[in-house]
Amino acid sequence: SELNDFEPASKFKIVIDQAKAPRYLLYDVNPGEGFNLRRDVYMRIAILARNLNVDSPWILVLPPWSRLYHWKSRDLGSQERISWSAFFDLHSLRRFVPVMEFDEFLKISQEQIIDEVYYLQHYEEGWDKWEEKMDIRPCLQKPYHLDVKSKLWHGWFYGYGDEVAARKFECMSVMGHAGVLKPFLMTNTTARSVMLDRAETVLHDRFGDSEFWEVRRSMRFSKELRRIADDFRMFQLDSTDEQDMTMLEDDWTQMKRKPGDAIGGPYLAVHLRRADFAKVREKDVPSIKHAAKQLKKMCKKMELQKIFVATDATSEEFAELKGNLKDFSVYRYEPTLEIKKKIKDGGVAIIDQWICAHARYFIGTRESTFSFRIQDEREILGFNPDTTFNRLCHEKDKTCEQPTRWTIKY
Numbered sequence: 001s002e003l004n005d006f007e008p009a010s011k012f013k014i015v016i017d018q019a020k021a022p023r024y025l026l027y028d029v030n031p032g033e034g035f036n037l038r039r040d041v042y043m044r045i046a047i048l049a050r051n052l053n054v055d056s057p058w059i060l061v062l063p064p065w066s067r068l069y070h071w072k073s074r075d076l077g078s079q080e081r082i083s084w085s086a087f088f089d090l091h092s093l094r095r096f097v098p099v100m101e102f103d104e105f106l107k108i109s110q111e112q113i114i115d116e117v118y119y120l121q122h123y124e125e126g127w128d129k130w131e132e133k134m135d136i137r138p139c140l141q142k143p144y145h146l147d148v149k150s151k152l153w154h155g156w157f158y159g160y161g162d163e164v165a166a167r168k169f170e171c172m173s174v175m176g177h178a179g180v181l182k183p184f185l186m187t188n189t190t191a192r193s194v195m196l197d198r199a200e201t202v203l204h205d206r207f208g209d210s211e212f213w214e215v216r217r218s219m220r221f222s223k224e225l226r227r228i229a230d231d232f233r234m235f236q237l238d239s240t241d242e243q244d245m246t247m248l249e250d251d252w253t254q255m256k257r258k259p260g261d262a263i264g265g266p267y268l269a270v271h272l273r274r275a276d277f278a279k280v281r282e283k284d285v286p287s288i289k290h291a292a293k294q295l296k297k298m299c300k301k302m303e304l305q306k307i308f309v310a311t312d313a314t315s316e317e318f319a320e321l322k323g324n325l326k327d328f329s330v331y332r333y334e335p336t337l338e339i340k341k342k343i344k345d346g347g348v349a350i351i352d353q354w355i356c357a358h359a360r361y362f363i364g365t366r367e368s369t370f371s372f373r374i375q376d377e378r379e380i381l382g383f384n385p386d387t388t389f390n391r392l393c394h395e396k397d398k399t400c401e402q403p404t405r406w407t408i409k410y
């Protein structure tokens, strides 16, 4: 069944004892976090799940996407309980670790009950010396509540709170990497299903090593979203994989590129992060006018005439940008309402990222995880890092330090 769907590539020998029923690892993230930070948390937990699988079978249950703060469109119907397959290619994810959708898990669990929930938190007393540790502690917050009658714990559960409950709930103070939780999960609990809430509390085991890049490579976008983005590239931007040298191997484990293998389409792409970011990180986000100036300069240098803009800017801000780039053709991906209803705000953002990932030259916004994920994608495709690790600068930022080059490792 679900285990058979998982096709470990020979490279990743995961010992699955078919006689032993799998256990289920669930997780959730701080409600305020955006989509691309959540993708990073997935990577940390997927590596944990994979390490658990070295000893016994575990399936990672994917947290449905519900009510993300940045998904503001009100004309699309519900943006709740969206499954991972709407955005990602599950087949690709499963080449790294066994995963299943939450709906599938509910079908299997029958009772709609998660055995144990651990709410990760920091140490109340803070810390003087960094050490890897975890302890069951009193809760610093009260995100779940006990129903005295049924003895079940209730909470948000990805927006399924009316239907799903937990048998046991505890808070766990933790400091360190996701891997710190493995001994606990292996020996301190025998529960069939365990959920880690606030999973962003734990860090990457090793940031930027080849395993980090394996899980990153496994996070391919859904075929449907890639197709829409590729059509836009072809019809609007004269960009095709053959010409741009950005062909994808069907199986990511078989894909290995050198920097400079990819050329990219004949356009410059920018991720112009505005909205809340422009307020929270005022010092990093330039005025529209100053952004336009930087784009102009780079287009001239690269001899590019077309500019693709991925942005969460208002239409007024976008019009202002265009007004400042009169000598260039400026594009933004704007789906029809019919398509938007199907792919939702999350799908539009992914299409923006995929188009940026294929540009001859990319400029991002400082410290935005949305820009970071585009940079990773370009590393996977084999772009020269010079064309990828660039950012817009605020007019007052004279040094304008460029992003750290997190280059791919195989």
Ligand SMILES: C[C@@H]1O[C@H](OP(=O)(O)OP(=O)(O)OC[C@H]2O[C@@H](n3cnc4c(=O)[nH]c(N)nc43)[C@H](O)[C@@H]2O)[C@@H](O)[C@H](O)[C@@H]1O
Binding pocket: 032, 033, 034, 035, 036, 037, 038, 070, 071, 271, 272, 273, 274, 276, 277, 280, 309, 310, 311, 312, 345, 346, 348, 349, 350, 352, 367, 368, 369, 370, 371
């Ligand atoms: C201020 C902080 O910013 C952090 O965001 P940051 O890293 O940029 O990136 P994300 O975590 O992805 O959150 C930003 C969200 O805003 C939308 N968005 C941003 N840029 C674009 C774009 O170019 N095109 C489209 N279509 N949508 C965009 C999209 O929904 C995206 O997931 C958040 O994770 C934190 O929660 C916090 O809000």
